[in-house]
Amino acid sequence: MKVALFVTCLNDTLYPGTGKAVVRLLRRLGVEVDFPSAQTCCGQMHVNSGYIPEAIPAVEAFVDAFAGYDAVVSPSGSCAASVRHQHEMVARRSGNPSLVRAVEALAPRVYELSEFLVDVLGVVDVGAYFPHRVTLHPTCHSSRLLGVGDRPERLLRAVRGITVVDLPAASECCGFGGTFSLKNPDVSVAMGSDKARHVRESGAEVLVAGDNSCLMHIGGLLTRQRAGIRVMHLAEILAATEAVA
């Protein structure tokens, strides 16, 4: 099976540690992952802001980069959901039938990390060690658009040394919402502040999620509040082992 990493533009640019963690994790599980360097972005920022034709180059770049792979794995529920649910609409807007066909063929082979681990590799215990108290923000796009269900939580609970505590009102949106966070900053921050309060109430040392976009928002609030709670991508916890942790 030829597997490619779709690292996403956000992780590529701001959170390279998450991409490195996915590479280490998959390599440990015996999967050699490629990083096709032609990849850029899923185009979601454009689509969700209403700039739909402007997303066409990103969708074309995505198809160019990944069409030759059996599976594409991404450490972002939101970007995987964009590929699976929005690319076809963008491709239709391009008026290019071959792009539509390419997108239709590729989109079902794109997996969010927890889906890839549980459904494709069939593993729940990835051999990780992380002796800390964590809580999980399920993220709206992972749970509602992709329907990953309890996969992230099962993966977390199988980590040795970990304590997983419940996050109050876990399913509520953190308020990031892409450009929503800039177009409606006051509402976004109000939602995020409630999420940050729930994270503090959970008693966790680390907030975990499958999307660094949500974590950038919640984490930005937590550090501004000097809450002393770290945020980490799920991949980074699953990549951690006893050796140095």
Next chain:
Amino acid sequence: MTTGPMTRTATFLGMPPFPVAARKALADSQLRGNLRDATHTIRTKRARVAGELDDWEQLRVAGAAIKDDVLANLDRYLQELEESLTAAGATVHWARDGAEANQIVVDIARSHGVEEVVKVKSMATVEIELNSALEAAGIAAWETDLAELIVQLGNDLPSHILVPAIHRNRSEVREIFLREMGKAGMAARPDLSDDPADLAGAARRHLREKFLRAKVAVSGANFAVADTGTLVVVESEGNGRMCLTLPEVLISVVGIEKVVPTWTDLEVFLQLLPRSSTGERMNPYTSTWNGVTAGDGPQEVHVVLLDNGRTKVLADELGRQALRCIRCSACLNVCPVYERVGGHVYGSVYPGPIGAILTPMLRGVGTDEATDALPYASSLCGACFEVCPVLIDIPEVLVHLRGKVVDSHRGGVPAALQAAMSAASWTLGRSGRLELVQRLAGLSGRVLGRGGLIGRMPAPLSRWTDARDAPAPPRESFRRWWARTDGGRADPGSPPGTPGKAREQV
């Protein structure tokens, strides 16, 4: 006692755009407390009673399918409805817009020489601002739904589809009743408490006088059954039924999308609506009537079939699913945005997620800033779609409408966001361009960042950093690391199989 019109009826027209209005609403801690308690209570009840039914998902699919059939064959069903209604002794009127509908109602009321009408809770008549039109014609329109009465007496606007006075608490209601009831009819007793039963008692005495006196009633309808010509009103208080049965003349203003083919179809919605709306298995009062019944109830029955932008919505292939809406308000009650800002900031009788798609389609995008802001009043979390009893994919329609808003403003001088989006589109079209931008960002991160974080930045980035720290771009992007280390194989700091450093140190 006065029977004259109330002072000015409040209007949504001219309200500031969502982000501006939201900022003010967020600062109202009483409002946020009221909304949080009320929405969480209803959402919990809804989840419980929807979860009781094994066939809930099939009911949702059926509800959507019935409405889609109605919308695809609306011309046929409306003609059938008109024929059935006429055969049952009702007079059918067609109204292209709110002004036409209002004129029809005013003319009928005037033909009976009345100075007042009683009203059943109705979204359509608030949508067309019927009360203002009646008032201008010297006719008082008395709202008889308890929450609508609170809104009307307070010279206020509804902020929720089901619970229009959700933004008021009981002590505010007591004050409004004490201050305003006497001006509109029977006054509240001066020793009125803020006990809910006491408040309801005051409203009952105040309204009963109006029910017994009124010659003309105005209603909407939740459903209109095409093959029998039956109108249906679903309510909780029984005040609607008073209006539907006591007066001599009944005028119902009904949106053209309210039609359902048969009573068998109605059965689906009578399960979906109360469970989604009030979180009850069944609502206390369901009134149905077929035109005129000799010697029983109103002897003159009018039905005004209202378009007012609905055919425009119907013409939008993706957006037309919004016309399936049965006004249950489940989407409001689960919406994290609505919960924090309330309904007024949406500037429309239809607030919350459904309002954010329905209002721009009914009004048309690209004409005013407030309307164009509505599709952006959502974080696209999808909680609304999850509960919608007729499967309206609200996030999908929001994104679709954002596209229409952007397209409607193309061609002029590009605004800042448009320029940024064009630049980003160019950057993301080729990985080499993205890499160039990342290298520049990495340089800026070294200048701006401290401990991996950036504190406050100037506008427009201050919209982020006023309340949140931002991550400083790392020295090396993932793609540079991959190229430099052969995918980590040649990275002494991070050999395969060992964990990475904590995020702060990356």
